[in-house]
Amino acid sequence: MKHVITFIITIMILVACGNQKPISSPSSASDNNPLNADVTAMHNRHEGLEYMNAYVKNYKTLKDLRLIRYTIEGDPIIYDVSYDEGLFSLTVDTTRDQFGNGSVETFQCQEINKNESLNETKYYLTQCDNHNANGDQFELLKVWHNVLEQDHFEFTLQIDDRVIRSKDSHFSQKDLQKIYKTMVYNNYLAKKSFDKSCSSDANQTTVLKVYINNGDRYYEWDSCDQSRDAKRMNEIKQTILNLYNDSK
Incomplete structure (x- = not known):
């Protein structure tokens, strides 16, 4: 009888383990764009700069931009930009960053700009409220090419x-x-x-x-x-x- 009970308990444990859902891991740049990014940046490798440049010129037509910058550890930080009625709305989502503060913040900005030189190219929003890191300017992306x-x-x-x-x-x-x-x-x-x-x-x-x-x-x-x-x-x-x- 003891052997029968032990066998039943063992089967129950195996079934329970088999029904457990796998623990999900953070998305990485190697995923097939699961977060629907228009532009990605990881370790100064950039995908979608064509769209970034097009958005700066034609934001009234394109309306939306999703930029994902990956941390050194491979965690995505999402920057969603949308344009409507003369204002840019920027939402910064760091909830997938295991080493960050895990917040979602929204800013309102009035302009988007691109500053290009031989050594680097910067994309940024200006005249932003609630942002004190660099005055009223919010840097979206910097591309180093020195x-x-x-x-x-x-x-x-x-x-x-x-x-x-x-x-x-x-x-x-x-x-x-x-x-x-x-x-x-x-x-x-x-x-x-x-x-x-x-x-x-x-x-x-x-x-x-x-x-x-x-x-x-x-x-x-x-x-x-x-x-x-x-x-x-x-x-x-x-x-x-x-x-x-x-x-x-």
Whole structure:
């Protein structure tokens, strides 16, 4: 009888454990955009800067912006911006930040601006109420693209048989800065997905190798590729070609 009771108790424990819901973990940048972000920023890697730039110019049409900035630990902080009747409403949600104060705050602001230089680009709201961190200004996002802050930066661009190397060409420091800025804007460190199935009689294959600090990146795509990642890489490619031709 004891064995029967022990067996029944064991079965009950196993069933109870099986019915337990898994403990949910904080969302991370590797999730497939579960928080419906328009723009994400994690460790100076940015996705969706095209929308950020478009919103600054066309906020009356686009109305809403959701920016998610991830902490060092990978927790999302959500910035929701909406425009209506001449005012921007900003809601900052830190409830998913395990090491933050876990609050939801709302501010009213009158303008959105972008301040762009060779070294950095800042997006911010101004004339905001209830915000004392920097007067009446609230910084939404800062993008660093100062190539001098990198320990090492080189690239090799090959288009069919034509090869352009940063160390062999007459690129000025200002040129390299512009190229690096374009790379950062187009999130060059992110994993790329190119269309390998396209074909064209006039197709060209482009290879870009980037050597950054102690690592390197390799990209190969075709001119017939119309994917989003190919268009981004073509912007980098065109920037390099334009500056190379100007340096001759």
